[in-house]
Amino acid sequence: MRTLRRIAPALLLLFLSPLVAEFLLGDIPVTKVAFLLFFLPMYGCGAILVREIVRRTGRGWPTMLVAALAYGVLEEGIVTMSLFNPHYAGEHLLAYGLIPAIGMSPVWTIYVLSLHVVWSIGTPIAMAEAVAGDRRTTPWLGKVGVSVVAAFFVVGVVVTTASQLATEKFVAAPGQLIGAAVAFVVLIVLAVFLRPVAASRTGNAPSPWLVGVAGTAFALVFQLFDRYGQAVLPAWLTTVAQVLLWAGFLTIAAIWSARGGWDGRHVLALATGAILNYGWIGVLRVATGGVIKPLQVTPADLVGQVILVLLMLAVIAWGFRRQAAARELVAA
Template sequence: MRRLLPALGLLCLSPLVAEYLLGDVPITSIALLLAMIPLYGCGALLIREVVRRAGYGWPSILAFGLAYGMIEEGFTTFTLFDPNWAGFHVLTYGYIPSLGISLNWTIFVMGLHTFWSIGTPIALMEALAGKQQRTTPWLGKIGLAVVATVFALFVIGPVVYILLTHRFHASVPQVIGTSIAIIIIVGIGILLGQRNRAPHTQTAGHVPSPWLVMLVALVATSIFQLIYAADPYGLSPWLAGLHLPAWAAIVLYLLLLCGMAVPVGFWSRQSGWSDAHRFALAAGALLTYIWHSFPWPVLMPGVDLMNDLLSNAIFAAGAIALLIIAARWLKQEEQPVVATVPAPGGLLP
């Protein structure tokens, strides 16, 4: 039962972060969580279980999270290719006619899934799970098979529905290209995982405090969101007045991603890198979603501004409470256990 609780928590936490904390869906539509768990929740749990069973590490989780994003946006919703998805024109900014995609939207939405839909919920739930269960499987073989089956059905189901109702769907070359990209990304994740399993020594270099790591993550992920806010055709164009060219946004995205990958990769190879540092990265990303939910408009129709802001405040409070609980749990784990030795003669004087 103790292993099942963090698994159930991850099933719920992934869609809560991905859709509700982001600000897409208000709390008045909390019942939709049940429809999101099979895709977001099962996807995150499946990735986490596969990685932990294989003895892989965080590079594999992020790589598989990227593959998840390609599956959802390339096959299930087709937002990578649909120029009028949900009435929005997310592909207009930086559109590449020969590929039928916007590189800006692709980088942004893949970042959302990799770091927030998958990475952050896994890191938070592993922090809450405790040291003994942090990197061990939470599901048995039957549970893993059930999760994988449910996830597959909820990936295939929307595709079949779209085809039967003659709605927009990707072209054959786009489907083939997306499939190849997913296979390559999964292959990279496996190679990174095998490298993680190989014996390696950590160096004794300097590692910043978890507080500083959290601040760095908060700043970096905030900049990531601000770059997208400059997209005049995006879902939240509140910085469109900056008139940032699409190519410049792509350059900023790439510089930002490399600028985070290099120091985090270096820190994680040091002997002082701990679970608290990994939690700090997730905490910084979660704090970004908290503040960014307020300028981000709700995508559900019929929700007024007051209800939108109230919903954001409720989910923000819940996220902060979760961070506090996880941080205290990790702090308790770091405290040394002092063994008491009874005086000679036993407990009695």
């Protein structure tokens, strides 16, 4: 029982990552929850590995985000190769902003890698750490546990790659795969050398409510660029807007998080904004039948999607209560 209690946050993260990444977004209807078993090894174990390695080495969120970006490059550049496949999942994801010389679209590259950094990895980790209470920044697994998770992650990478090759019938050019591999290694090296941000002696962190509003606004604008930018903006302008949006958000987050009083409530507030945005997109996609092909939507799927959003909000509320209790414990 003691062991189960110790690893409980990791088990929560194991399920949160694929649920947010694929189901909350509306890619897969909730009624097809059996697909979750396919996603657990790569998404869930990948998120746990990122989190455990970062926390076991005493690093913070800058390292976490870089490691999450490395995960995104691995999945989209090497495993699924969606960064280079012009007809991935039966869509034309590279048509908007395609650069023929490299066979990539910067719009799609920035967008899909951002999905992994913010939603597939970052947000589930923030939620699970908040629920962990006073164990928010401590390791949850021992060496054996991390080794088991790493083994399942490798299995997930192999199985997902084989599945993609069988279904997509696409293999990226050698230069593209080499470039993705180099980017992955560079990001891992960068993550290794990043150090925690020292707290500032001037100023206090803003209210978690303000942080949550800022995070919600960032996620909303980012998603609106994806949904409607192509209809009204040239691809180069959308790319510039994506870069500026990220630069602005990271600058503000870096300033705020270095101030005194920044804690798990603020990180969870940012995650709340991410969940709210995925929530409305997922409900809209299911309501309009926009799930991945060839899956079909039933009336029960829309109900299930709403229930999933409410479930995610319940986890967030639980996390805020746990963080409040942790603060009271420290104050006492």
